[in-house]
Structure formats: C-alpha cells, structure tokens
Amino acid sequence: MVTLKTSKELAKMRKAGSVTAQALRAGGEAVKPGVTTGEINRIIHQFILSKGAKPSFLGYGGFPASACISVNDEIIHGIPGKRVLQEGDIVSIDVGAIVDGYQGDSAWTFVAGQPSQAAQALMDATEQSLMEAIKVMLPGNRLGDIGHAVQSYVEARGFGVVREYVGHGIGREMHEEPEVPNYGRAGHGVRLVPGMVLAVEPMITEKSPACKVLADDWTVVTVDHGLAAHFEHTIAITDNGPVILTLP
Ligand code: MG
Ligand code: MG
Numbered sequence: 001m002v003t004l005k006t007s008k009e010l011a012k013m014r015k016a017g018s019v020t021a022q023a024l025r026a027g028g029e030a031v032k033p034g035v036t037t038g039e040i041n042r043i044i045h046q047f048i049l050s051k052g053a054k055p056s057f058l059g060y061g062g063f064p065a066s067a068c069i070s071v072n073d074e075i076i077h078g079i080p081g082k083r084v085l086q087e088g089d090i091v092s093i094d095v096g097a098i099v100d101g102y103q104g105d106s107a108w109t110f111v112a113g114q115p116s117q118a119a120q121a122l123m124d125a126t127e128q129s130l131m132e133a134i135k136v137m138l139p140g141n142r143l144g145d146i147g148h149a150v151q152s153y154v155e156a157r158g159f160g161v162v163r164e165y166v167g168h169g170i171g172r173e174m175h176e177e178p179e180v181p182n183y184g185r186a187g188h189g190v191r192l193v194p195g196m197v198l199a200v201e202p203m204i205t206e207k208s209p210a211c212k213v214l215a216d217d218w219t220v221v222t223v224d225h226g227l228a229a230h231f232e233h234t235i236a237i238t239d240n241g242p243v244i245l246t247l248p
Pocket of ligand 1: 094095096106
C-alpha cells in the first residue's frame with residue numbers, strides 16, 4: 001500500500017531530509033585522495049548523532065555502517081573501511097537519517113581530486129537524470145514517467161540503467177511502496193498524487209548496466225568494471241509540484 005503523508009508529516013520529513021543532506025555534504029567535503037572510506041563514514045555518523053538523529057543504515061539488514069560508500073565500479077552498498085581514496089576516484093555516498101520517526105534518504109557521487117572526462121560525463125548525466133525525473137513528479141503523472149525520464153536521458157548519452165535496484169516510497173520506513181524503477185514507459189503505472197513521498201535514485205553505469213554482488217554480500221559492482229554513479233533525493237509530490245526534502 002502506498003501511504004500518503006499529511007503536511008505535518010511532510011514537515012517532519014523535511015527535517016529528516018535536512019539532516020540527511022547536511023550529513024551527506026559533510027561526507028562529501030571529506031572526499032580527497034589519501035582519505036579512507038571508513039573516515040568518511042565516521043564523519044557522517046558523528047554528524048547525524050550530533051543532530052540528535054539516528055543513522056538509518058546502521059544495522060539495517062545487518063549493514064555495518066552509517067553510510068554506503070561505493071568507489072568507481074562499485075554501484076551501491078559499498079561498506080566503508082580501510083580503502084584509501086586515490087586521485088580521480090569517484091565516490092558514491094548514500095546516507096539516511098531518522099528524525100522524530102521519519103526518514104530521509106539521499107546519495108551523491110563525489111570525486112577525489114580531479115575526475116577523468118569519462119567520469120565527469122557520467123556524473124553529470126546521472127545528476128541531470130535525477131533532475132529530469134523530478135520535473136515530471138507532478139500530480140496526475142504516472143510512476144512510469146519517472147523511470148522514462150531517467151532512462152531516456154542517460155541512454156541517449158550512451159550510459160546504462162541498472163535494473164536490479166530501484167528507488168522507493170519512504171516515510172516512517174526507509175523502504176515503502178511503491179518501487180520506483182529508473183526505467184519505464186511514459187504514461188504507465190501508479191498515478192502520482194499529492195502526499196506521496198518517493199526516493200528517486202538513478203544508478204547509472206559508464207558501460208553495461210549488468211551488475212553482481214561481491215563476496216561481502218553487500219557491495220554491488222558492474223560486471224565489466226565500468227564506472228558507476230548514484231544520485232538520490234527524497235521528494236514529495238504536492239499540489240504545488242515536486243518538493244525536494246533532502247536539501248541542507
Ligand atoms: Mg539511499
Ligand atoms: Mg534509497
């Protein structure tokens with residue numbers, strides 16, 4: 001069942017989104033050559049606690065950290081640890097925070113030092129595909145319009161859309177109905193109505209979107225080792241159009 005949020009609930013979700021966005025920014029500022037992914041996770045974890053919020057990823061399904069940090073060919077669910085970032089690495093950080101019982105969820109791909117041209121093009125296209133998706137999140141449109149917006153934007157630029165992982169509804173739970181694929185047919189699927197809150201999260205690959213899970217049972221990587229980028233916002237559909245809740 002898709003739960004619709006009241007304006008009071010949306011106000012709480014905006015607070016959760018703000019803490020999430022600020023934590024993500026703090027983590028992103030720490031992305032530099034020589035820094036470990038474990039250190040970035042520590043900064044994000046401390047930031048969330050300092051706001052009196054709860055890191056939603058820590059312990060979720062047994063995940064051992066407060067942020068997923070996925071480097072280069074890692075698409076999502078990378079476990080932070082001893083890995084030292086190198087010049088030109090692209091680093092996808094995914095963060096969730098709970099405030100007053102409500103969830104925020106946001107991700108961004110940062111770069112350590114200077115990116116390659118290919119990496120920059122992938123990051124730009126992935127970020128913009130999220131913006132294209134948000135534009136169509138209007139009452140009366142359909143779920144398929146979101147996926148279609150992402151897919152058509154990135155595939156026109158030669159990039160791949162991961163099929164196995166998708167965005168989701170969000171509220172009191174991190175993952176609520178409906179699933180929000182990054183591919184789809186315009187005009188098809190569930191109708192978008194005011195009060196829906198969706199985490200839209202394009203996971204886009206430089207080459208083939210085929211992916212697999214590493215032996216740690218978490219990290220999802222591209223099979224061909226091409227780069228991947230991941231951008232995510234938590235967005236409310238309102239009578240006044242889409243409202244991004246995960247802004248600082
Ligand atoms: Mg996320
Ligand atoms: Mg998400």
